[in-house]
Amino acid sequence: MRILVAEDLYLLRDGLVRLIEAYGHQVVATAGTGPETLDALLTLQPDVAVIDVRMPPTQSDEGLRAALAARREIPGLPVLILSQHVEQLYARELLADGTGGVGYLLKESVFDADQFVDALERVAAGGTAMDPAVIAKLLSSGPTTRRLDRLTEREHDVLALMAEGLSNQAIASRLFLSESAISKHTTALFGKLGLTDNDTSNRRVLAVLAYLNN
Amino acid sequence: MKRMGRFGLDALTGLWRAGVVAAVTVLVPAMWAAAVALAVLWSDNPWSWIPLVMLPAVGSLGLAQPVCRWVRSLVARWTGxxxxxxxxxxxxxxxxxxxxxxxxxxYASSAKQARQEQEWRHKLRDPATWRDLRFAEIVALTAGLASLVPLAGIAVAVAGFATSSYVVGGLGLLAAIGTAPYAWRLLEPVAVRFLRPPPPSLADRVDELTAQRANTTIAQAAEIRRIERDLHDGAQARLVALGLSLATAEKLMDTDPRQAKALLQDARAGAATSLTELRELVKGINPPVLNERGLVDAVRAFALDSPLEITVDAEPVSLDPPIESAVYFAVVELVTNAVRHAEATSATISISRTPDLVVVVEDNGRGGAVIRAGGGLEGLHRRLAAFDGTVAVTSPAGGPTRVRMTVPCESS
Known part of the structure; x- marks a missing residue:
């Protein structure tokens, strides 16, 4: 994969580049500011870009804004946003266009390199990778909580992992269950929430996220 | 007929109100009378001057404030x-x-004692105490006397009819009914003239600012202590443990690779935990969204995470960072109160510039919130007061609670 790394702190940028290259992917460019990131996104059109939210010149949400702007130009351009904190507000903005190819993870998710690179590949393929912390907030705040009361505990777990962007197979291995057990749970919870199950897992995840966002 | 009826009603209410005014205003003179009576009664006792001096002095000071409080509430209820x-x-x-x-x-050795010692000292220095004292006398001689007119009329009427002098009785009744609707009305102008506090002077303003500065300094120091403690017991301790795990793992790498691997995993988990703790700490100092997006989006982000169903109605505002931070934490505190104390299920937050910043937080909880000394709302009020902001709370028992915060801003 051709990957862009946008991060202003040298140590982190260097670490990310090394980690990505260790998994056999190619870092085509690095960027350290918001404008640089936007420029690289539009000209290089990488397979996926890893972008820090807070970057110069304003040290506010430069990275996030660059990612959103680039995706308005090129819909579905895969971006994986990294941040020291996760906000539902930002997750909603990233998911709003409904095209997928979006990731939003806490910086410490790189501690588990396998899972991180897995998430990167999933986003590059048009899937989603949402941090468990964002999903936990989505599932536990506001009116959604009451609507999810009808789910069993196991269905709740499956829903959370699905919302993170995992496939049935990945959910099965995380929960130590068989894939057929997972698909039974998904059918049940889709029925309870009144959603139509979709064959492609990406579209299914987007449907779940749209439901939670509503 | 209808006009007659209304006049009758006015006379009845007037009579009742005149009675209330007389009862409230007569308290202080009645106490003087009691002092004089006692002095006369004990006139052969060489200590008889004591009640004559002590009773009015202490009694007037103690009674003036309740009398003024009642007058204020009566005036507000009757005339608005x-x-x-x-x-x-x-x-x-x-x-x-x-x-x-x-x-x-x-100085005192306990907080309770310090408060007790403060009470009278503070009262004696407050010009409002002396204003109350003066008013208690003035109101008795003006509104008090005026309100006695219809009551005296009634007394004359009763006496007249009882002794069968019907002319005197009739005149008394006529005087009572004729003056009743008007007699109590003197209370309002007298109260407005003599009880209303003078506009704040520059000296008052200096006192206020001095107190605010002291408050802010104390609050800041407490906050810094909390941060220091959190860092010391949290992140710093964890980093030490992390270093220990790494050092041990390094040592065991060759001899016991399995143990070394387990230690490395521990170290990784420890690093993740310290990050979580640091994130919470940072959020308490200055939430990152506030820095990245400003007040309105920070409030929106907070609303999304809240267990309440919150509607945010806001126009984009740009403010100085200290004001943004104070208002943000005020909103957070109000919503937390709504969840914790008022058992609310939904809330609305509105933010607007008019050109002052006006933030209104309303919940559907059970109400009953009051600004109490040492309570959360008082702290909130004090923090906003540093920016000359004000807080108005309406929270009837049974709800809803509505808090309106205003912070003056120069239009930019």
């Missing part, structure tokens, strides 16, 4: 004219590093 009490806030009672408590005047 609100007269601000205008008492000065007592300076905060704070613990010094020596362990003693300072109340602005004296």
């Amino acid at each position: 004219t609100v007269i601000e009490p205008g008492y000065r806030e007592p300076p905060p009672v704070t613990q010094l590093s020596t362990g003693y408590w300072w109340n602005g005047y004296t």
Whole structure:
């Protein structure tokens, strides 16, 4: 994969580049500011870009804004946003266009390199990778909580992992269950929430996220 | 007929109100009368001057404030004219590093004692105390006497009819009915003239600012101590443990690789935990969204995470960072109160510039919130006061609670 790394702190940028290259992917460019990131996104059109939210010149949400702007130009351009904190507000903005190819993870998710690179590949393929912390907030705040009361505990777990962007197979291995057990749970919870199950897992995840966002 | 009826009703209410005014205003003169009576009664006792001096002195001071409070509430209820009490806030009672408590005047060994000692000292220095005292006398001689007219009329009427002098009785009744609708009305102008606090002087303003500065300094120091403690017990301790795990893992790498691997995993988990702790700490100091997006989006982000169903109605505003931060934490505190104390299920937050910043937080909880000394709302009020902001709370029992915060801003 051709990957862009946008991060202003040298140590982190260097670490990310090394980690990505260790998994056999190619870092085509690095960027350290918001404008640089936007420029690289539009000209290089990488397979996926890893972008820090807070970057110069304003040290506010430069990275996030660059990612959103680039995706308005090129819909579905895969971006994986990294941040020291996760906000539902930002997750909603990233998911709003409904095209997928979006990731939003806490910086410490790189501690588990396998899972991180897995998430990167999933986003590059048009899937989603949402941090468990964002999903936990989505599932536990506001009116959604009451609507999810009808789910069993196991269905709740499956829903959370699905919302993170995992496939049935990945959910099965995380929960130590068989894939057929997972698909039974998904059918049940889709029925309870009144959603139509979709064959492609990406579209299914987007449907779940749209439901939670509503 | 209808006009007659209304006049009758006016006369009845007037009579009732005149009675209330007379009862309230007669308290202080009645006490003087009691003092004189006691002095006369004990006139052969060489100590008889004591009640004559002590009773009016102590009694007037003690009674003036309740009398004024009643007058203020009566005037507000009958005429709608609100007269601000205008008492000065007592300076905060704070613990010094020596362990003693300072109340602005004296040191004491306990907070309770410091508050008790502060009470009278503060009252004697507050010009409002002396204003109340003066008013208690003035109101008795003006509105009090006026309200006695219809009551005297009734007395004459009763006496007249009882002794069968019907002319005197009739005149008394006529005087009572004729004056009843008007007699109590003197209370309002007298109260407005003599009870309303004078517009704040520059000296008052200096006092207020001095108190605010002291409050802010104390709050800041407490906050810094909390941060230091959190870092010391949290992240710093964890980093030490992390270093230990790594050092041990390094040592065991060759001899016991399995144990070394387990230690490395521990180290990784420890690093993740310290990050979580640091994130919470940072959020408490200055939420990152506030820095990245400003007040409105920070409030939106907070609303999304809240267990309540919150509607945010806001126009984009740009403010100085200290004001943004103070208002943000005020909103967070109000919503937390709504969840914790009022058992609310939904809330609305509105933010607008008019050109002052006006933030209104309303919940559907059970109400009953009051600004109590030392309570959360008072702290909120004090933090906003540093920016000349004000807080108005309406929270009837049974709800809803509506808090309106206003912070003056120069239009930019």
